[in-house]
Amino acid sequence: MKSSSDDVLHEMTETLESLAKKGVSRRDFMKFCTGMAALLALPASFIPKIAEAVTGGKKPILVWLEYQDCAGDTEALLRVTKPTVGQLILDILSVDYHETIMAPSGFQAEKSLRDVVENHKGNYLVVVEGSIPMKDDGVYCCIGGRSAVDLAREVCGNALATIAVGTCATYGGIPAASPNPTGAVGVKEAVPNATVINLPGCPANAENISATIVHYLTFGKLPSTDKLGRPYFAYGKRIHDNCERRGHFDAGQFARQWGDEGHRQGWCLYEMGCKGPETFHNCPTIKYNEGTSWPVQAGHGCIGCSEPSFWDTMSPFYKRLPKVPGFGVESTADKVGAGLAAATAAGILAHGIGRAIKPRKEEGGE
Ligand code: SF4
Structure with a gap:
C-alpha cells in the first residue's frame, strides 16, 4: 500500500514534469521556491516545505x-x-x-x-x-x-x-x-x-x-x-526605507529639475515630488518585470499608487506634499496613513468643496 509521502512525491514529480514541458527546469523551480521563502522572510529550512506545498496535494x-x-x-x-x-x-x-x-x-x-x-x-x-x-x-x-x-x-x-x-x-x-x-x-x-x-x-x-x-x-x-x-x-516598509537613492536624500543631494545635473547623477527625487517617504511597498527590493527596474530606478519619483485614494491624496505628483503629520523615520504605515487621512480631510474642509485634490502650497516639508 502506498504511503502518503509516496503520493506527495508522485504529485511533485508530475508537476515538475509538467513544468519541464513548458521549459521550467527543476533548478528554476527550486530557485522560485527559494525566492518565495526570501520574499516571505522565511528561513531556508522552509524551502522544501514550500516546494512540497506548491506541487503536492489537490489543486x-x-x-x-x-x-x-x-x-x-x-x-x-x-x-x-x-x-x-x-x-x-x-x-x-x-x-x-x-x-x-x-x-x-x-x-x-x-x-x-x-x-x-x-x-x-x-x-x-x-x-x-x-x-x-x-x-x-x-x-x-x-x-x-x-x-x-x-x-x-x-x-x-x-x-x-x-x-x-x-x-x-x-x-x-x-x-x-x-x-x-x-x-x-x-x-x-x-x-x-x-x-x-x-x-x-x-x-x-x-x-x-x-x-x-x-x-x-x-x-x-x-x-x-x-x-x-x-x-x-x-507592505511593511516604506519605499523610502530601501530606496537606492536614499543615501542622496540623507546627504541632501536632490534633483531639482528633470534632466538637471542631480537628475543625471541619480540623486534623490524628493524635490521632484517623490512620495516614497509616505508609501508602503517593497518595489525597491523586488522591482518589476522580474527584477529589471522600478520607477525610481528609471528616474521617476514614486506616485504613492499603493496607498488608498492616492490619486487624490498624493497629487500633484510632481510637487512635494505639505508636511504630513506622523511622518518621520520612526513612523509606521498606520501612523502615516492616519496622517495622510487627516491632511486630506483638512484639505477638503479648507477648500470647502468635495474635492480632495487642489494644488497645495508647499509648507517646507522634510
Ligand atoms: S527618491 Fe524618493 S524614495 Fe528614494 S530616497 Fe528620494 S524621496 Fe526617498
Missing part, C-alpha cells in the same frame, strides 16, 4: 473576477517568464474562471463560475482585479446581465478567501478618484463579510501575488496584514 480552485480596471494586473502576471504566477495558474491552481484568458465564453463561461460557487462553497480562492461601482445599483459594470457588486457579494461572500489585486480592487483606485462618478470602491467595502487580503499597486506585483498564494498553500492561511489589509511581508 486549489481559483476564480479571477475582473471589474472596473485596465487589466494591468492580468497583463503583469501573464508576461512573467520564470516560474511564478503564470505557471502557478496553469499547473498548480485549478483556474475555473478568468474572463480574460479562459477559452469558454457566454453562458458556458458563466456556468463555470456558478458551478464553483455551488459545488465548492467555502473552499475556493478568488482574485479580484478592478473596482466595484456601487452607484445606481451598480449599473456601471455588469457581466452576463448581473452587476459587479451582485456577483462579488455572491462569489467572494462564499469563498475561502479573496485576494484583491491592484489599487482599484483594494481601495477603488483611479475609478474612485474624485468625483468618483460610479461610486467605485474596493472589494472589502463592497463585500464586508468576505475574507479579503489587499495587494495594492498599479499594477500589483506578480511576485507578491505569487508569495500570497504560496503562503496560503504552505501554511493554509493568508499572511498577516496591516490595518489596510496589506501583507506585512510586502
Whole structure:
C-alpha cells in the first residue's frame, strides 16, 4: 500500500514534469521556491516545505473576477517568464474562471463560475482585479446581465478567501478618484463579510501575488496584514526605507529639475515630488518585470499608487506634499496613513468643496 509521502512525491514529480514541458527546469523551480521563502522572510529550512506545498496535494480552485480596471494586473502576471504566477495558474491552481484568458465564453463561461460557487462553497480562492461601482445599483459594470457588486457579494461572500489585486480592487483606485462618478470602491467595502487580503499597486506585483498564494498553500492561511489589509511581508516598509537613492536624500543631494545635473547623477527625487517617504511597498527590493527596474530606478519619483485614494491624496505628483503629520523615520504605515487621512480631510474642509485634490502650497516639508 502506498504511503502518503509516496503520493506527495508522485504529485511533485508530475508537476515538475509538467513544468519541464513548458521549459521550467527543476533548478528554476527550486530557485522560485527559494525566492518565495526570501520574499516571505522565511528561513531556508522552509524551502522544501514550500516546494512540497506548491506541487503536492489537490489543486486549489481559483476564480479571477475582473471589474472596473485596465487589466494591468492580468497583463503583469501573464508576461512573467520564470516560474511564478503564470505557471502557478496553469499547473498548480485549478483556474475555473478568468474572463480574460479562459477559452469558454457566454453562458458556458458563466456556468463555470456558478458551478464553483455551488459545488465548492467555502473552499475556493478568488482574485479580484478592478473596482466595484456601487452607484445606481451598480449599473456601471455588469457581466452576463448581473452587476459587479451582485456577483462579488455572491462569489467572494462564499469563498475561502479573496485576494484583491491592484489599487482599484483594494481601495477603488483611479475609478474612485474624485468625483468618483460610479461610486467605485474596493472589494472589502463592497463585500464586508468576505475574507479579503489587499495587494495594492498599479499594477500589483506578480511576485507578491505569487508569495500570497504560496503562503496560503504552505501554511493554509493568508499572511498577516496591516490595518489596510496589506501583507506585512510586502507592505511593511516604506519605499523610502530601501530606496537606492536614499543615501542622496540623507546627504541632501536632490534633483531639482528633470534632466538637471542631480537628475543625471541619480540623486534623490524628493524635490521632484517623490512620495516614497509616505508609501508602503517593497518595489525597491523586488522591482518589476522580474527584477529589471522600478520607477525610481528609471528616474521617476514614486506616485504613492499603493496607498488608498492616492490619486487624490498624493497629487500633484510632481510637487512635494505639505508636511504630513506622523511622518518621520520612526513612523509606521498606520501612523502615516492616519496622517495622510487627516491632511486630506483638512484639505477638503479648507477648500470647502468635495474635492480632495487642489494644488497645495508647499509648507517646507522634510
Ligand atoms: S527618491 Fe524618493 S524614495 Fe528614494 S530616497 Fe528620494 S524621496 Fe526617498
